Amino acid sequence: MELTVLSGIDYLLIILYLVFTVGLGVYIGRKIKTGKDYFLAGRSLPWWAVGMSMVVSDIGAADIIGIAGSAYLYGLVVANFDWIGCVPVMIICAFIFISYLWRSEAYTIPEFLGRRFNLSVRITCALIWGLYLVCNLGILLYATAVMMETMLGWEISTSILISAAMVGIYTVAGGLAAVVFTDVIQCIVMFIGCTVTLVLGLEKIGGITGLVDAITNMGDKYANHFSLILPADTETPYPWTGIMFGLTMVLAPAYWFSNQSIVQRCLGCRSEFEAKAAFVWAAILKTIIPFIMVVPGLIILTYNADIVPADKAVPTLIADILPHGLLGIFFAAFIAALMSSVDSYLNSAATLWTKDIYQRLIRPKEDDRHYLIVGRILTVVFIIMGSMFAIWIQGKAASLYTVAQTVVSFFQGPSLALILLGILWWRTTAVGALSGIITGLLSSTILFFTNKYASEPFFKVEEPFLFIAMWSFIISMLTMVVVSLLTKPEPDEKLIGLVFRYKGRNKNAESC
Amino acid sequence: MQNLADWIASILRVPGEWLRDLTVAIPINAARGLFILYFSILLIWVITMKKSETSGTVPGKKTPIDLRYYAAAALITQLILYLKF
Numbered sequence: 399m400e401l402t403v404l405s406g407i408d409y410l411l412i413i414l415y416l417v418f419t420v421g422l423g424v425y426i427g428r429k430i431k432t433g434k435d436y437f438l439a440g441r442s443l444p445w446w447a448v449g450m451s452m453v454v455s456d457i458g459a460a461d462i463i464g465i466a467g468s469a470y471l472y473g474l475v476v477a478n479f480d481w482i483g484c485v486p487v488m489i490i491c492a493f494i495f496i497s498y499l500w501r502s503e504a505y506t507i508p509e510f511l512g513r514r515f516n517l518s519v520r521i522t523c524a525l526i527w528g529l530y531l532v533c534n535l536g537i538l539l540y541a542t543a544v545m546m547e548t549m550l551g552w553e554i555s556t557s558i559l560i561s562a563a564m565v566g567i568y569t570v571a572g573g574l575a576a577v578v579f580t581d582v583i584q585c586i587v588m589f590i591g592c593t594v595t596l597v598l599g600l601e602k603i604g605g606i607t608g609l610v611d612a613i614t615n616m617g618d619k620y621a622n623h624f625s626l627i628l629p630a631d632t633e634t635p636y637p638w639t640g641i642m643f644g645l646t647m648v649l650a651p652a653y654w655f656s657n658q659s660i661v662q663r664c665l666g667c668r669s670e671f672e673a674k675a676a677f678v679w680a681a682i683l684k685t686i687i688p689f690i691m692v693v694p695g696l697i698i699l700t701y702n703a704d705i706v707p708a709d710k711a712v713p714t715l716i717a718d719i720l721p722h723g724l725l726g727i728f729f730a731a732f733i734a735a736l737m738s739s740v741d742s743y744l745n746s747a748a749t750l751w752t753k754d755i756y757q758r759l760i761r762p763k764e765d766d767r768h769y770l771i772v773g774r775i776l777t778v779v780f781i782i783m784g785s786m787f788a789i790w791i792q793g794k795a796a797s798l799y800t801v802a803q804t805v806v807s808f809f810q811g812p813s814l815a816l817i818l819l820g821i822l823w824w825r826t827t828a829v830g831a832l833s834g835i836i837t838g839l840l841s842s843t844i845l846f847f848t849n850k851y852a853s854e855p856f857f858k859v860e861e862p863f864l865f866i867a868m869w870s871f872i873i874s875m876l877t878m879v880v881v882s883l884l885t886k887p888e889p890d891e892k893l894i895g896l897v898f899r900y901k902g903r904n905k906n907a908e909s910c
Numbered sequence: 911m912q913n914l915a916d917w918i919a920s921i922l923r924v925p926g927e928w929l930r931d932l933t934v935a936i937p938i939n940a941a942r943g944l945f946i947l948y949f950s951i952l953l954i955w956v957i958t959m960k961k962s963e964t965s966g967t968v969p970g971k972k973t974p975i976d977l978r979y980y981a982a983a984a985l986i987t988q989l990i991l992y993l994k995f
Contacts, residue, residue: 445968474995482945485988486952489981493959626995627942630933638941639933646948671966678977681984844918851915856923858930 404550408726415730416564419583419737423568423576433769436573437505437749438666443578445672448663449679451581453687454588454735455659455742456484458538462592462691462735463545466715467708469695472634473623476695477688478641481626483650484684492677495655496664498821498896500673505665505753507658507817514820514896515828515888517758522835523816524754526809527658531747532780535740536787542736543788549713550729558788561733565740566781570774574666574749577741584734585683591731592690595712598719599697609693612700623696635861644864648871652814659746744784748776808846811871812838819878824897830882838874842866945992953985 404412430436468476504510508527512520543557568576603609613623622628630637654660654677667673698705698715705711716728752773761768812835819826819834845866849855857865890902956964956978964978 481988481991482948485984486949489952489956489984492977492981493956493963624995626992627938627945629938630930630936630941638938638945642941642944642948668969669966672968674964675966675968675975675977678980678984682980685984685987845922847911848915848918848922851911852919853912853916854919856919856926 404725404729405722407723408729411723411726412730412733415587416733419580419734420564420568422583423572423580425572426576426579427568427571427573430571430573430575430770432766433752433773434766435575436770436773437745437753438662439573439575439578441666442668443575443663443666443672445667445675445679447578447582448667448672448676449683450585451578451663451738451742452660452676452680453683454581454585454738455663456653456739457588457687457691457735458541458739462588462732463549463709463712465691466695466698466712467710469692470699470705470711471708472636473620473696474626474688474692475622475628475634475636475641477692478626478636478645480684480687480691482641483645484654485681486646487650487654488677488681488684490651491654492674492681494898495817495821496661496673496677497670498898499661500665500667500670502896505662506750507656507661508750508754510896511816511820511831512754512758514892515826515831519816519828519831519835520754520758522832523813524750526813526835526839528747528750528755530809531659531743531750532783533787535743535747535780535784536791538736538740538743539784540788540791543792545709545732548710549732554792555789558785558792561736561740562781562785562788565737565744566778569741569744569781570777573773574663574745577745578663578666580741581738584738587727587734588731588738589686589690591728591734592694594724595694595716595720595728596690596697598724599694599715602719603697603700609696609700613696616699616703620699623699631858635859635864637859640859640864640868644868648811648814648867649864651818652810652867652871656813656817658750659742662746662749663742740784744777744780747780748773751776751780808839808842808866808870811842811867811869812874815871815874815878819875819882821896822898823882824893824900825882825887826878827882827885827888829885830878830880833881834874834878837877838870841873842870845869942992946989949985949989949992953982953989956981956985 432440434440465476465479499507499510502510502513504513506524508520508524511523539558539561540554542561543552543554546552546557547554568580572579600606600609603612610624613620622632627638627641628634628636630639664673664676667676694715695708695711698711698718702714705714716725720728752769756772756776757764757769815834815838816831820831845862849857849862849866855862859865893900894902959978961976961978964981965974965976967974
């Protein structure tokens with residue numbers, strides 16, 4: 399049963415927002431003439447748009463609800479995912495990694511890895527990332543449709559089909575440029591919607607002082623609700639060890655350095671400097687996110703501590719505090735979060751399959767316009783596949799969704815090891831890279847299934863994905879180092895310009 | 911499946927428990943120190959970077975922008991948040 403009833407003015411605001419977004423995307427599409435325009439926006443994107451696009455793409459509609467729901471249960475510790483899990487790695491990426499990726503003029507991460515290593519590494523990564531992006535499309539559509547059903551009572555299949563059609567129209571028409579500039583609108587709408595909820599929520603409970611006093615007086619159960627760092631033996635899924643070694647050292651850099659949907663928009667920047675600036679701007683925006691998304695979960699806790707499941711915390715809050723009109727803005731923000739994530743995955747999946755699979759393996763010598771047409775066709779194919787996958791998940795067990803999410807996270811550790819060593823250590827070889835990816839994937843799978851099927855799980859936390867990512871990263875990296883040292887070094891032409899401060903074997907020896 | 915899982919778990923459990931005991935023994939304030947150290951090292955790295963690596967111009971503006979200041983501001987905010995909470 400739905401928690402919120404929208405009025406005519408709310409629907410009008412939502413429709414206006416949708417028409418404007420789709421119209422903008424289609425308008426941008428009129429200028430697309432080549433594959434480069436479509437996949438990399440002709441390398442003409444400004445830093446401010448790319449920064450906003452990265453931030454909003456990272457936040458799905460399910461996150462708006464899920465982050466506040468987790469904050470309701472576990473407190474401020476959830477903010478780690480946006481603070482230590484984003485800000486430092488974005489700055490590291492700005493000043494080290496993005497330069498090498500942008501200068502390589504690659505369209506995709508696997509293409510960069512193909513130049514640095516060989517075709518086998520490129521195709522292996524392209525297949526894994528390609529499947530990841532397409533599956534995630536379905537998962538995102540499904541997760542959001544479930545939220546729509548919970549909040550508004552909309553039927554799941556209808557929500558999936560409407561969202562897919564909206565996003566599909568402007569992504570097919572305008573490619574990366576449409577994705578980035580509609581993301582800017584979506585970012586603004588999302589910030590306004592969430593800030594209004596925060597301000598009115600705080601007003602209702604007597605401001606920040608009222609919030610702190612209320613939760614402090616709620617007893618021992620909530621003693622850690624304002625702590626970012628929880629003990630290693632905490633019963634929540636977020637002990638400091640997982641946050642520091644799993645999130646900060648592995649999952650966060652894997653996401654920001656090597657996720658095609660994030661990095662692709664930076665590759666479309668006007669200059670190397672603007673690609674760097676985009677990451678720094680995104681880091682500043684990320685600092686604000688927990689205030690507008692985590693704190694609402696704490697606000698509702700102060701006057702209703704019995705909401706089950708916790709994901710209903712935000713719907714309950716907005717139903718309580720937002721008048722009609724503002725409700726429409728919040729739902730526009732909610733839909734914006736959905737569209738910004740889906741369009742990014744859709745565009746990146748089409749880019750990756752066109753450039754790394756179709757162009758490299760099937761039809762390598764066509765003109766750029768041919769790849770534009772293929773890219774558009776694949777975009778249509780993937781949005782249909784994503785919708786069908788989302789509807790199929792609905793018909794199966796709910797746990798399938800969780801399994802799908804966990805399985806797609808297996809690649810994070812090996813992927814990070816590959817990009818990290820590939821750019822930072824000239825001695826990494828193609829054989830070492832490939833061995834590392836395979837060993838990392840195997841170790842993730844073994845750890846996950848052993849933990850799941852053993853009589854007694856050996857990870858003490860309920861959702862051990864942070865630790866699985868950490869161990870698969872370590873195993874993958876060790877394998878890459880050992881195998882690389884046992885194999886012949888790559889020639890200079892595969893290293894110069896692609897490896898951090900590498901100027902050629904002789905020149906490096908001279909400088910030593 | 912369960913037998914195989916139990917066998918692998920029995921091997922992994924020994925070093926796993928040892929590591930877990932080790933991290934549980936670390937006082938929470940020492941853990942906080944690790945977070946602060948991480949941000950501090952990054953902040954020093956950003957501040958001491960060469961200006962040529964962090965500066966540039968964008969269309970429409972003639973004066974160069976130095977990204978170090980903005981990156982440092984973001985990291986200092988993080989430091990304050992992790993010291994406070």
